[in-house]
Amino acid sequence: MTFDAILTEQTGPLTRRLTRMVGDRETAEDLRQETFARAWRRAPQGAEAPVLRAWLHRTATNLALDELRRRRRREHVPLHAGLVDPGGSADEAARDPRLRDALGQLTAHQRLVLLLRFEAGLSLREVGELLDLNEDAARKRVSRARAVFLEAYAAAGAPDERPTVVLLLGREDPAPYEAWLAGAGARVRTLTGEQAGLDLAGADALVLGGSETDIHPSLYGEPVSPHTLRTDLTRHLRDLAALRHALTTNLPVLGVCSGAQLLNVLGGGTLHQDLPASGFDALDHRDAHDIATGDGTLARRLLGTAPAVVSEHHQAVDRLGGGLRVTSTAPDGLIEALEVPGHPFALGVQWHPERCADGAEGTGRRTAEALVDAALAA
Structure with missing residues (x-):
């Protein structure tokens, strides 16, 4: 059995074990993600399957015990003692x-x-x-x-009033994203695949950038198709944890391309693993094209009825996840954007707003400005 296959196999058992220990499925899922992240960095990947399973369960148990210990709070001196107004809350x-x-x-x-x-x-x-x-x-x-x-x-000294936007990438070039967000007034902190773990300290908003690798089908319960390209399970597990944090804490979040797909996966949805294989070959989804936004949606308020966008993808949303709403579609019916109703700003776009070409420039600029406005409001 491969290392990836063992991690996939143990997703359910580890989640159930951790839920029994900490009494909270959401926390259990976070601890399971951390277990997998540590496995990629430290586990004996060449070991036999029983050894690796035992390593995973031991690590998960230790993380659960740490979480239970952390909950035993006591009176203490806060970190900011002596630095801010003692009469303030x-x-x-x-x-x-x-x-x-x-x-x-x-x-x-x-x-x-x-x-x-x-x-x-x-x-x-x-x-x-x-x-x-x-x-x-x-x-x-x-x-x-x-x-x-x-x-x-x-x-x-004097604080920088610009909101901090955390940008999550894998091995992609961060420069286009950083210039796009900075141009809208954001201070950008980029986390790439070179950094292990997730660091959202001080974030005012979150952007999940596109990915050169496909999302592993095991994350949405399907077998790997022959059309699936190389995957990066560690990166996408990190991004799913970040999305969950953003949604539960009302942190403004924008998912770009694979980031939109992950938003759907988090809601229990599935993906087309290859658009031509799924019958979507009438429209080139690797070029500029128009989309149609839905009435009363965030996309309509930001971008109008038929904005121009720039796409580059061979996968996309298939079955819509729970708690999500489709906000725009391509002429061939493919889902191009989705949002989380009731959240201050949670938007996934299948296209690339950081890429400006012809009429798509205004679309990208307005998307970034809206995210920054939401970060300031939050």
Whole structure:
């Protein structure tokens, strides 16, 4: 059995085990995603299937125990103590942009030890246990991380009022996306496939960029077709976790191309694994074309009735996922955009708004501006 096949096989058993332990399916799914991410980085991939299964279940159990320990909160000194108005509320302090900027200057590990110590309220001994350190080593790491945080806070000066948009990519070129978002007034933080894990600290909005790789069919319960190109399961598991976070926290989110497909997959929908094989060969979905937006949709309000777009894809939404609404279609009937009704801004577009050509330039600009406006409002 291949490594990917074992991960797919264990998705259900691990989710059920974690749900029993933490009592919350959503948290269990997040912990399962983290288990898979760690497996890709650390698991003995050449081991026999029983060894790898045991490794997965042991790692998942340890993550669940860490989560249960984290929930045992106690009185503690907040991270922002002494930095902001002591008479202000905790929510007001959390919205201080200088605090967020200072946290953004830290490494993921430095943020982790500070959050464990000051937000979760764990003792130094407990922090050490979680990080496999003794208490003295944990004290030193917390002290160093807080010193870096305080230095970054002092250097923050006047806050940058631009909203921070986190851009998730794999191995794709980030430059077109970054220029497109920055042109609309966003401060862009890019996470690519070179970085392990997910870091949404301080994000005001989220963009899932297109992917050079196909979404693994196991994520929507179908076998791999002969037309499916190479996949990147780790990247798309990360992106699904980010989408789930955005939807549950009302974070504005835009899925581009495969990002729109992942939004559908998250809702339980399926994909056409290859458009020509599914009968969609009358329209070139690798070029500029018009789309029709639906009445009363976010796409109609942003883009009008028949905007021009630029596409490049051989897969697309097939069966629509739950809780989603189709907002635009191509002349051949293919779904070109979908949204989450009731969410402040959750839009998936099958086309590429970061690519400007002819009439599509206004479409891309208006999409970016709307996302930035939603981030500012949030």
